Amino acid sequence: MNNLTIQETQELTQLAQQFDLSDEKLKVLIIDTFIEYEALGGDQSEAGFRIMDVYDHHCAQAAITEIFNSKEQYLLDIVNKFVIISTLGDCPQCGSELQDHEESQNGIYWLDTECSNCDYSCSNEPDWDCQPGGYAYDS
Numbered sequence: 602m603n604n605l606t607i608q609e610t611q612e613l614t615q616l617a618q619q620f621d622l623s624d625e626k627l628k629v630l631i632i633d634t635f636i637e638y639e640a641l642g643g644d645q646s647e648a649g650f651r652i653m654d655v656y657d658h659h660c661a662q663a664a665i666t667e668i669f670n671s672k673e674q675y676l677l678d679i680v681n682k683f684v685i686i687s688t689l690g691d692c693p694q695c696g697s698e699l700q701d702h703e704e705s706q707n708g709i710y711w712l713d714t715e716c717s718n719c720d721y722s723c724s725n726e727p728d729w730d731c732q733p734g735g736y737a738y739d740s
């Protein structure tokens with residue numbers, strides 16, 4: 602059991618339709634077969650990468666042949682560009698778990714949010730320039 606899937610794209614939908622599969626079925630088929638053929642490790646750290654960035658090329662070709670029952674090069678070219686994402690969390694880049702850190706300064710609290718896997722981060726830290734003492738305050 603892994604917690605990886607493929608990011609939804611137009612190319613994925615087109616490929617699924619071409620082979621008479623649902624998008625969900627094709628995602629599972631790609632991830633499971635790539636792991637079975639050891640083209641992917643199935644680790645959470647692979648989330649956020651294109652398949653071609655993390656796969657074993659030789660094994661990937663075999664996995665593609667298994668999935669589509671075809672050795673056509675264009676199939677690997679399409680699948681190569683699919684982005685692997687995690688199903689464990691809400692990171693907009695890779696789907697991994699986000700971690701909140703509460704910060705405070707001058708009695709004001711805010712949250713810094715960081716992804717546990719990729720470099721995504723966001724914050725609702727206030728705009729200090731608009732706070733008392735900031736140059737834009739009262740202007």
Ligand SMILES: [Zn+2]
Nearest residue numbers: 692695716719
């Ligand atoms: Zn992430």
